[in-house]
Amino acid sequence: MSLSAIMNERRQLMNLAYRLLGSLADAEDVVQETYARWYAMSRAQQDAVESPGAWLTTVASRICLDLLGSARARRERYVGEWIPEPLPERSDGISGDPADRVTLDESVNMAFLVVLESMTPAERVAFILHDVFRYPFPEVAEIVGRTPAACRQLATSARRRIREAHAPAIPAGRRAEVVRDFKRAWEAGDIAALIGLLDPDATIVSDSGGLVPAVLVPIVGGERIAHAAVELLSVAPGLRFVERMVNGEPGLVAEHEGAVATVFAFGFAGDRITHIWAVRNPEKLRPWTV
Secondary structure, three states: OOHHHHHOOHHHHHHHHHHHHOOHHHHHHHHHHHHHHHHHOOHHHHHOOOOHHHHHHHHHHHHHHHHHHHHHHHHHHOOOOOOOOOOOOOOOOOOOOHHHHOOOOHHHOHHHHHHHHOOOHHHHHHHHHHHHOOOOHHHHHHHHOOOHHHHHHHHHHHHHHHHHHOOOOOOHHHHHHHHHHHHHHHHHOOHHHHHHHEEEEEEEEEEOOOOOOOOOOOEEOHHHHHHHHHHHHHHOOOOEEEEEEEOOEEEEEEEEOOEEEEEEEEEEEOOEEEEEEEEOOHHHOOOOOO
16 A cells, blocks of 8 residues: 555544544544554565555554543543533645544534543444444454444444433524524623523533633533623633634634633534533644634
8 A cells, every 4th residue: 555545544543533532632642653553564564454544443443442441540630621622613725733634523513522421432432433434343343352242232322322412403503593692692791691592401611621710610500601601701801702613513712812712612402502611721722723
């Protein structure tokens, strides 16, 4: 297989690793390690590989599986809540940014990624490989180290988690309208309007990694969230909100003093916002530009 053909697998590997890990930086590390293992083989060993693309996917998946096992321990030491890294829209033209190698679809929206976080590493890998990347269960079994029947059960369990967390979708255009109305109400400091847009049991979760100020525990309740949002305006004067697509869904970016301070992703049920994920960790905001 030619060098260009091998490198053309890079986008596929980034798409897989980001969905499995929820982190661009970790996904990029996995891809680099995967290629390092390929080039550590002799030419004869490489030529003996029947399907280099499948080989690369297998190696990347196994590295991710190992990382997911250790990630649980790392998350326990993480300061505050951990949210998957948000992705901006793909930029036009050629870019070296790993974010530009991730295809934005429903399998990377924030609500989906958050549910994936609740799965065991084996569930997550089996589900993503089979349901998203359409790998047959015998191949999934070789990667995960389980029987095909066990992998089928893992994927079934993962689907059940997705269904239980899934709210009936409203059209993308309507979601954008709700986010726009939320932005306007927030900018106006209109608590009543904010409450009207939020589900009574809405939740906001902030991720700062302890690197910048943030509420370390989720705020639950539409009224509490509305009051906290308006209070933020007085604490951070000059805050500016911009509508941006976040992981392929309508979202908001808060800019302060010319820099991106927070990226907001939203979950919906009907015409109301049920979840707000606020990413403030500067390390997770590197792909974002004002």
